[in-house]
Amino acid sequence: MSTSSKKTFYVTTPIYYVNDVPHIGHAYTTIIADTLARFHKLAGRDVFFLTGTDEHGQKIEKAAAEKGLTPKALADSVVGRAQDLWKALDIEYDFFVRTTMEVHEKGVQKLFQRLLDNGDIYKGEYKGWYCVSDENFLPDDVALDADGCKTCPDCGKKASVVSEETYFFRLSAFQDRLLKLYEEHPEFVRPQSRLNEVSSFVRGGLKDLSITRTTVKWGIPVPGDPKHTIYVWFDALHNYVTAIGFDWNTERFEKFWPADIQLVGKDILRFHAVYWPAFLMAAGLPVPKTVYGHGWWLKDDTKMSKSKGNVLDPHVLLNAFGPDPLRYFLLREIPVGQDGNFSHEGFLHRVNSDLANDFGNLVQRTLTMIGNYFGGEIPAPAPETAEDAKVRNDFDDLKGRVSGHYGACALNKALEEIWTYIGMVNKYLAENQPWIMAKNPDLRPRLARVLFQAAAAIRGASYLVYPVMPRSVEKIWGFLGETQKPADILWETLAFGDFGPGRKVGMPQALFPRVALKDFLAEEAATPAAAPAAETEPTTKGVIAMDQITYDEFKKMDLRVAQIIEAERVAGATKILKLKIDIGTEQRQMIAGIAETYAPEDLVGKKLIVIVNLKPAVIRGIESQAMLLAAITPDNKAVVPFFDREIAAGAVVK
Ligand SMILES: [Zn+2]
Numbered sequence: 276m277s278t279s280s281k282k283t284f285y286v287t288t289p290i291y292y293v294n295d296v297p298h299i300g301h302a303y304t305t306i307i308a309d310t311l312a313r314f315h316k317l318a319g320r321d322v323f324f325l326t327g328t329d330e331h332g333q334k335i336e337k338a339a340a341e342k343g344l345t346p347k348a349l350a351d352s353v354v355g356r357a358q359d360l361w362k363a364l365d366i367e368y369d370f371f372v373r374t375t376m377e378v379h380e381k382g383v384q385k386l387f388q389r390l391l392d393n394g395d396i397y398k399g400e401y402k403g404w405y406c407v408s409d410e411n412f413l414p415d416d417v418a419l420d421a422d423g424c425k426t427c428p429d430c431g432k433k434a435s436v437v438s439e440e441t442y443f444f445r446l447s448a449f450q451d452r453l454l455k456l457y458e459e460h461p462e463f464v465r466p467q468s469r470l471n472e473v474s475s476f477v478r479g480g481l482k483d484l485s486i487t488r489t490t491v492k493w494g495i496p497v498p499g500d501p502k503h504t505i506y507v508w509f510d511a512l513h514n515y516v517t518a519i520g521f522d523w524n525t526e527r528f529e530k531f532w533p534a535d536i537q538l539v540g541k542d543i544l545r546f547h548a549v550y551w552p553a554f555l556m557a558a559g560l561p562v563p564k565t566v567y568g569h570g571w572w573l574k575d576d577t578k579m580s581k582s583k584g585n586v587l588d589p590h591v592l593l594n595a596f597g598p599d600p601l602r603y604f605l606l607r608e609i610p611v612g613q614d615g616n617f618s619h620e621g622f623l624h625r626v627n628s629d630l631a632n633d634f635g636n637l638v639q640r641t642l643t644m645i646g647n648y649f650g651g652e653i654p655a656p657a658p659e660t661a662e663d664a665k666v667r668n669d670f671d672d673l674k675g676r677v678s679g680h681y682g683a684c685a686l687n688k689a690l691e692e693i694w695t696y697i698g699m700v701n702k703y704l705a706e707n708q709p710w711i712m713a714k715n716p717d718l719r720p721r722l723a724r725v726l727f728q729a730a731a732a733i734r735g736a737s738y739l740v741y742p743v744m745p746r747s748v749e750k751i752w753g754f755l756g757e758t759q760k761p762a763d764i765l766w767e768t769l770a771f772g773d774f775g776p777g778r779k780v781g782m783p784q785a786l787f788p789r790v791a792l793k794d795f796l797a798e799e800a801a802t803p804a805a806a807p808a809a810e811t812e813p814t815t816k817g818v819i820a821m822d823q824i825t826y827d828e829f830k831k832m833d834l835r836v837a838q839i840i841e842a843e844r845v846a847g848a849t850k851i852l853k854l855k856i857d858i859g860t861e862q863r864q865m866i867a868g869i870a871e872t873y874a875p876e877d878l879v880g881k882k883l884i885v886i887v888n889l890k891p892a893v894i895r896g897i898e899s900q901a902m903l904l905a906a907i908t909p910d911n912k913a914v915v916p917f918f919d920r921e922i923a924a925g926a927v928v929k
Contacts, residue, residue, distance in 0.1 A: 284315035285323045285531040289539050289547075290372060290514050293328040293350045294335050297360045299572050299587045299617060303605050304538050307569065307686065309366045310606060311536065313742035314681040317766040323531045325518050326361070327372030328354050332410050332507045336493035346493040347375055360589060364598045365746055372518035374510060382517030383510055384498045386558050391498075395445045395557040401485040402438035406430065410507050412437075412485065429542075439490065442503060443483040449553040450481045456552060462565055464548045465684070466612035469541065469568045473548045484508075484550065512551045516560065534563040536684065544568035567684060570614040572605070587617060595795065599744035600626045600787065606686040606743055623792050630787035633697050638737075640704065641729040642754055642783040643860040647925075648713050653730050653756070653778040654723035666703055666728045667771045669696060670735045677739050678766060686743070693739050700732040730755065730780070731772035737761070738769050747786060754781040782861045785900065788891050833888035834928035835859065836918065837901065842875035845895055853897055854878070858887055859925010863900040866892075869913045882918045884928050 288304045291297065305326055312324040330350040339349040354373060361368065372379060390396040404413040406427035413434050417425050425434045456463055457474045464470035487503040488494075494504040513521075515537065520528035539547045544566065552562040574587060592601050604625045609615035645653060659667070673696050680689035707725045712718040734755055741748040741761040748761050756778040840862065841855035852870045856863055865885070885901040892899050905913035 282320055283323070283531055283535075284312070284320040285519065285534040286311050286315075286325070287515050287534055287537045288326040289543060290327040290329040290374065290511060291357055292334075293330045293354055293357070293373075294338050297357050297589070299589055299605070300540065301357070302360065302364060302589045302601070303572055304540065304569065305361060305366055306364060306602050306605055307611060307684070308538055309364075309368070310602070310686060310742045311681070311684065312367065313745060313762070314766075316762065317742065317764075318678070318682075319765050319767070321530075323370070323519060323527075324368045325370050325372060325515065326357075326366070326368045327370070327514060327518065328357055328374070329507070329511045329514075330354075330373055330375045331494040331510055333407060333488075333491045333493070334410065336491065339493075350375060363590070363593050364602065370518050372514045374514060376517075378523045379514055379517040380495045382521045382523070383495050383505060383513050385522050386513055386516075386554075387505060387509070388498050389559075390444065390554075390557050391442075393557070395448070396442050396486070397445065399441060399443050399483075400438070401441040401443070402436065403485075404434040405437040406432060406434045408432050410491075415482075437490070439488070440503075441485040441489075442487040442497060444486045444509065444550075444554070444557070446481045446484045446550065446553055449556060450477055452556055453477050453481075453549060453553060456562065460564075463552075463562070464544070465565055465567045469544055469548075469612070473545065476545065477549060481549070508546055508550060509554065512546065512554060515563075516555075533561040536565045536567055537563050538567050538569060541568040541570060567611065569611045570609065573614055573616045592622070595790070596626065597746065599747045600630060602743055603630060603690070607690045608687070610687050611684050619795065620792060623790055623795060626787060627789045629694055631789040633694060633701065635785070635787040637697060637701055637704070637729070638733055638751055638754065638786060639783045641726060641733060642780050644709055644713070645726050645730065645780050646782070646860055648709075648722060649726070651780050653774050653780060654727055656724040656727035656772075657720035659724065659728075662703070662707075663724055663728050666700060666732055669699060670732060670771045674735070674739060674766075674769070681742065690740070690743065693736055696732070697736055700729060700736070703732075704729055727772065731774070734774070735769065735771050738764070750786065754783050756780050784861055785863075785891070788898070788900075791890060794893065830929075831888075832886055834884055834904075835887050836882055836922050836924055836926040836928060837885040837887075837903075838882045838924040839878045839880065842873075842878040844870065844875060845897065848895055851894065852878070856885065856901060857924045858885065858901070859923065863887075864898065865901040865903070866894040866897055866899040867903050867905075867913075869903075869905060869915060872912045872914060881915075882922060882924065883915050 286308045288308045291301050295301075308324055308326065312322045316322045328350070330346070335346050335349060339346040342349060344352070350373070358371065374380075387396065401412075404417065404425040405411070406413060406429065408430050409427060411427075411429070413425055413427060417428055420426055426432070427434050454474060454477055457470060457477070461467070461470055464473050486506045486509040487497055488506050489502055489504070491504045491506075494507070495510050497503040497505060515534060516528065516532060517523075519531050520526070521532075522528075537547060547566045548568075551566070555562050572587075589601065600622075604622050605615075607625060607629070608621065645651060673692060676692055677689045680686070680692065704725070709722050709725050712722040712725070733751065734757070737748045737751045738761050745761075752759075752761055755774075835858050837856040837858045839854055840857050843853050845851050845853050845866070848870070850868050850870050851866050852873070852875055854865050854867055856865060884904045886904070887901050889902050903915060905915045907913060
């Protein structure tokens with residue numbers, strides 16, 4: 276296993292530029308960090324997870340001036356955008372650093388002074404091509420354009436020559452020590468391919484870095500020489516040590532530093548893998564264990580960026596699906612080091628196939644059968660057959676491998692393996708056919724074992740998924756009657772089938788509703804949804820002319836007796852009612868086009884027939900999770916056939 280026996284774990288994201296609107300790319304880095312933090316907590320480590328915002332520099336100074344605000348007021352007004360997104364994504368960071376915090380500013384000045392004192396910072400004159408947009412001098416190897424100017428290779432804007440008195444960091448003195456670091460600790464830069472890029476850059480020779488500006492006022496002043504402002508990278512990179520307690524919470528700083536993994540987009544890897552360790556070496560501080568340069572999410576094959584106008588707003592997906600499908604998709608789709616192309620088709624495919632079909636259905640079916648056959652109690656199982664033992668043994672093996680994958684940041688591998696196991700459990704159920712066993716009293720002990728095994732597999736597999744989808748897994752554990760939360764159980768003590776006696780399972784609700792692409796895109800376009808024609812405009816037209824269907828086609832419909840628990844009108848709609856129905860195994864809500872024939876108060880308690888396996892539809896912003904059967908009068912009114920004698924909700928209709 277690649278996870279060490281170290282008792283602490285410190286993970287960081289880059290600090291995001293406060294004036295940027297957070298998009299899928301920011302969400303991706305932060306979701307990786309959150310998943311790693313949650314895994315290492317399960318593994319028993321004391322975890323610190325840092326994220327935050329970069330709030331200094333010329334760009335925010337300009338943006339604030341345009342709005343007539345101070346830079347700090349602008350930062351204060353927009354920092355909530357990042358914090359709100361992290362909340363919506365269930366990101367559990369330990370500290371949110373802002374580079375305008377006093378502890379950060381003081382820490383940076385202290386480190387600056389330390390380097391000035393030991394000669395690694397000196398004053399000089401700098402002249403070079405400077406990109407105002409990126410606040411960065413261009414690399415020397417950028418060629419002159421035809422007009423004698425240079426163009427910024429990062430943003431494509433024209434650069435200008437800047438000459439000024441500046442403080443330099445003696446980066447050139449660190450070439451050998453950096454190369455030695457890469458050689459002795461190849462895990463310092465991951466993935467491996469990026470280490471090669473970084474070390475060949477350093478081998479090409481390092482020039483001293485200009486780290487202050489006199490032209491920029493919005494930033495941290497140089498101690499004792501306040502006309503100079505400390506330049507963004509020297510300021511920003513040090514957040515990783517100031518936030519954790521450098522010079523203000525020494526105990527915590529010494530406990531967690533050096534960081535175990537610092538996640539960065541590949542575009543800022545050079546700053547983190549060259550400048551950052553050099554700054555730390557100069558200050559006499561240890562360097563992080565690993566700087567991980569992850570790939571980009573591309574949209575239409577180009578990097579998402581505000582200037583390109585192809586930024587995906589994560590809130591659209593979050594509003595429609597909640598956090599877990601997005602967390603799952605981003606981590607499952609690609610290895611952390613590679614680029615991925617984001618498409619709604621790809622996203623929905625994962626949601627429908629992996630989450631709704633494979634995982635959601637397994638939970639739903641298993642719990643429904645335990646409800647129907649064992650009164651909702653996880654049964655005491657008969658002895659295992661070899662086939663049952665395989666479900667348990669495979670889980671134990673899986674748990675070991677998944678731990679290794681999480682530890683190695685191979686998150687897609689972890690999920691891939693867990694889903695292979697889920698597929699195996701689905702196959703185990705399909706082959707054992709517990710619904711057939713249930714008809715034969717002699718097979719009851721066997722039925723108990725099969726359903727016990729399936730419930731134990733669900734409990735175990737969902738625990739392994741917890742770092743990626745905490746909210747859904749807590750729900751599943753709730754359905755299983757677990758009183759503990761997954762986060763309360765240590766990885767090493769989690770045992771297969773470790774249920775208490777007589778565990779009462781809950782009624783499963785749709786965990787991951789299937790969503791059709793066209794429905795999703797229609798929703799996303801935010802057109803106010805109208806009720807489907809079949810429900811708002813009942814019609815007798817075409818009945819006789821309809822095509823014949825086979826019995827198999829008919830059998831695909833899951834028709835059930837449902838009891839109406841609640842009925843209410845929908846604001847602004849005259850034809851539809853919102854119903855809450857009990858279908859025996861669970862309660863659902865649905866929209867029914869019967870408001871012209873029935874008053875809501877006349878419906879409560881009535882039993883009728885509904886189709887329960889029709890894809891959910893969203894009608895007037897309300898999800899309708901079933902459809903009822905009704906006869907249509909010549910003037911298009913719906914008449915519902917109610918049952919005239921006692922029949923249990925959930926009874927099959929065929
Ligand atoms: Zn630029």
